[in-house]
Amino acid sequence: MTTNADVAPDLAVKVRAFAERCHPLGVLLLLAVAVRLPLAFWPNINHPDEIFQYLEPAWRLLGHDGIVTWEWRDGIRSWFLPTLFAGPVVLGDRLAPGGAGAFIVPRAAVGLASLSIVVSAWFFGARVSRMHAIVAALVAAIWFEIVYFAPHTLSEPLTTALIAPAALLLTGDLSWKRLAVGGALLALAFVWRFQYAPAMAVFALGACWRQWRNAIPLVSGGLLVLALAAMVDVAYGVAPFEWLILNIEQNLLHDRASEFGVAPAMAYLYELLIIWSGATLLLLCALRRGWRHAPLLIVAAVVNIAFHSAIQHKEYRFIFLSVVLLIIAAALGSADWGQMLRARPAWRRWALPIIAGGWVLLSLGLADTTKLMQDNWMRGTGAARLAADLRADPELCGLALYVTSYHLLPGSERLARGEPLYAFHPEDPLATGRLPVLVKKNEQAFNRIIAPPSSASELPADFSQRSCASMGDDGIACIFARSGACDATSATPFEINDVLVRLNY
Structure with a gap:
């Protein structure tokens, strides 16, 4: 019969042997x-x-x-x-x-x-x-x-x-x-x-x-x-x-x-x-x-x-x-x-x-x-949570960023799942002073928006707030969603790369 007293020395020998080999x-x-x-x-x-x-x-x-x-x-x-x-x-x-x-x-x-x-x-x-x-x-x-x-x-x-x-x-x-x-x-x-x-x-x-x-x-x-x-x-x-x-x-x-x-x-x-x-x-x-x-x-x-x-x-x-x-x-x-x-x-x-x-x-x-x-x-973990929610969203067909910087976002594919990505930025020469009007005018191109909760009143009425997350120094951002599909033929000058060219970002 093996006792604890027998096991302890045997274990110590094995530990020493392992340490010597490593x-x-x-x-x-x-x-x-x-x-x-x-x-x-x-x-x-x-x-x-x-x-x-x-x-x-x-x-x-x-x-x-x-x-x-x-x-x-x-x-x-x-x-x-x-x-x-x-x-x-x-x-x-x-x-x-x-x-x-x-x-x-x-x-x-x-x-x-x-x-x-x-x-x-x-x-x-x-x-x-x-x-x-x-x-x-x-x-x-x-x-x-x-x-x-x-x-x-x-x-x-x-x-x-x-x-x-x-x-x-x-x-x-x-x-x-x-x-x-x-x-x-x-x-x-x-x-x-x-x-x-x-x-x-x-x-x-x-x-x-x-x-x-x-x-x-x-x-x-x-x-x-x-x-x-x-x-x-x-x-x-x-x-x-x-x-x-x-x-x-x-x-x-x-x-x-x-x-x-x-x-x-x-x-x-x-x-x-x-x-x-x-x-x-x-x-x-x-x-x-x-x-x-x-x-x-x-x-x-x-x-x-x-x-x-x-x-x-x-x-x-x-x-x-x-x-x-x-x-x-x-x-x-x-x-x-x-x-x-x-x-x-x-x-x-x-x-x-x-x-x-x-x-x-x-x-x-x-x-x-x-x-x-x-x-x-x-830093960036809040944006990653929003991106995970969007990737898991089967109805997503287009995404817009409203008064939200792309900097902490995890790239277009991880964010929008390859769907069209748009941006409405306050410094965009085409949008200065007209952001609420323009996002409503172009809403058929997207059915999800990432925006600060304070901007909810500026978004189209059919968009409702869903999940939110911290964007670090940029404050809180939320996903706003509407039901229905996107109009793939809808031409808009607010595709994100076009906006970045105008902003020289």
Whole structure:
């Protein structure tokens, strides 16, 4: 007969044997996947670009209609990333038709791509000690800002997933192979987000500073990738890197981005202080020690913040690379404290759990303590609920947006299920001052409207209010519905892409 006393030692032996067989990096990667993949299903949106600059163009590449923003009309975007997203988009649409899968699978793919940050952090730490490797990889796996941005289909997290391993390859013991691969990764990162070029230059110069011949393999690897990017441009009928020249002309010379908001030079430092709050001093102390192990990470992070601080239009996502590099450097510095504890016999076995547990508690504590982070987790979820209601509506045959911005909406297919989409915007030159009249005049083209509840009296009388949801800073929006079909032959100048052209949005 087996007793509890027999089972307990046997279980302990099995646990130890399992732990010995499992490499810590593998366990940390599984942990990273476990905290990232569920967020692919959480329908929050950090910024409209993740839909309208990447997923919506990818959807159009597959032969569907979609919303076309001014960036694509003016040719300031490369088709490289939308082309890559087309694969996950079509896979997701086949797995879960109706728009949801085409949103989830690309997010899951981007989340998995962020695992390169975890691997890079491990090997940065492994240059010092096993404890440094474990702490650095753990922090990269669970730090709330990295986890938050991981599934968002934006250029910043994707580019950071390239720059982190490039930084690893271009520091430490260099070889021609490491230099060539590192140069290729930096070139690809440049194509995806050229605004990170100053930070990338820190690693390129660091690799070549003492031995300028290292520039040969580094540049060679980069040129191969740039040639591939040029071929992608040619395949879409545009001159190689024409989008880059137009982007610089529009955003850096004509400052077009400032139309979407400006902030003072110190805004990023202020935002970091808000998000890290009481942990800021602790992180700075850890960074001071981390300088000994990875100074170029800190230099590149500071250069990136300084460059983006000089640009008037600011968004926190722009310095995501800096956040990642600083957090990895701080994790490396904190592992020094763990080694100090380990040097004391009484604390030897508790050193790693204390440091690792401290990072976990710190990350959990900061993840939802500020209004800024709370808003980040919830932004776009209300629009997603309205979109889900519309996709499940069998009578939907046309949808209009009334005094409601498209920015937080999840793309035309996930919103209107491929049905015609119209917009009545107060700044539209054709509609200024006449919105109530025009929406009533054109109501036969649609049978569903998304509008603020305060606008109910301006809508046609046969539309009644249904479900409502928060649109964040834009207030509440509701679905208004009427019975009956739509007149597919009804010509109206308020199709959403026509409106965006007039608004230059």
